[in-house]
Amino acid sequence: MDKISIMLADDHVVVRESIRRFLEDEDLFQVVGEAGDGESAVHMAVTLKPRVVIMDIDMPGINGIEATRRIKKLCPECSVLILTAYDYEQYIFALPEVGASGYLLKDVSARELVNAAKAVYRGESVLHPTIAGKLLRRLGSIGKQEPENPDFLTDREKEVLILAAAGLKNKQIAKKLFVSVRTIEAHMSNVYSKLGVTSRTEAMLAAMKKGWINLNELNRRDTEGCSFSVTFG
CATH class of the missing domain: 3.40.50.2300 (Response regulator)
Structure with a gap:
C-alpha cells in the first residue's frame, strides 16, 4: 500500500x-x-x-x-x-x-x-471541540433566519447532510439508513456539487447559513452517541 x-x-x-x-x-x-x-x-x-x-x-x-x-x-x-x-x-x-x-x-x-x-x-472534516463550539454558537443564530428554499436537494440528500453535520461518518450513516457506503458517498458528492463546496465543514456551514440546519435539529437527532464537535478517526 x-x-x-x-x-x-x-x-x-x-x-x-x-x-x-x-x-x-x-x-x-x-x-x-x-x-x-x-x-x-x-x-x-x-x-x-x-x-x-x-x-x-x-x-x-x-x-x-x-x-x-x-x-x-x-x-x-x-x-x-x-x-x-x-x-x-x-x-x-x-x-x-x-x-x-x-x-x-x-x-x-x-x-x-x-x-x-x-x-x-x-x-472527512475534523474540528477541535472548542472550534466546533464557536462555529455552532455563531451559526446557530444565523440559522434562525427564514430558511431559503432547499428544494434542489433531495430528501435523502438533506437527511445525509444533517447526519453528516451531526458528526456521523459515511459508514455510520450508511448503517443508519440501510444503504451502502458508496451510496452515501454519492449523496455527499451531489450535496457538495449543489452547494458549491468541497468538504463536510463547508457543506454544514452553508446549510446552517441558509437556515436548513439548526442546533435544535441536530440535538434532536439520534446519532448513536456521536458528537458533531469531535470527528477524530
Whole structure:
C-alpha cells in the first residue's frame, strides 16, 4: 500500500520534528516536505502535491489561513488541516472561505493528530471541540433566519447532510439508513456539487447559513452517541 504523502508547515523546527515523528511512527504517512513560512508552504505544496498539509497559522510572511486559500486554489486535491495555538474567531470563521478540511488546537494528543490526518485524507472534516463550539454558537443564530428554499436537494440528500453535520461518518450513516457506503458517498458528492463546496465543514456551514440546519435539529437527532464537535478517526 502506498503511503500517504504529507507536508508540514510550521515556523518552529521542534514542532515539525515532533509531528514528523508521530506521523512516520504510523508507517502510513510519508512526510515529503517541511516549510517554515507561508510562502514556502504554498510553493512546496504546488511542487510536491502532497495529499495532506498540516498548517500552522502564525508564520512569517503570509499566515496559514492565506496560505491555505492559495494552496486550495492551486492544488484543490490537497487536504489542509489547520494545527494552531490560536482559536481567534477571525480565523475560525474563515474556514469555509479558504477550504480547510479541519482545525485543531495544539493541545490535542499525538493520537488525535494522527487520526485527524487520516480523516482529512479520507475526505472527512475534523474540528477541535472548542472550534466546533464557536462555529455552532455563531451559526446557530444565523440559522434562525427564514430558511431559503432547499428544494434542489433531495430528501435523502438533506437527511445525509444533517447526519453528516451531526458528526456521523459515511459508514455510520450508511448503517443508519440501510444503504451502502458508496451510496452515501454519492449523496455527499451531489450535496457538495449543489452547494458549491468541497468538504463536510463547508457543506454544514452553508446549510446552517441558509437556515436548513439548526442546533435544535441536530440535538434532536439520534446519532448513536456521536458528537458533531469531535470527528477524530
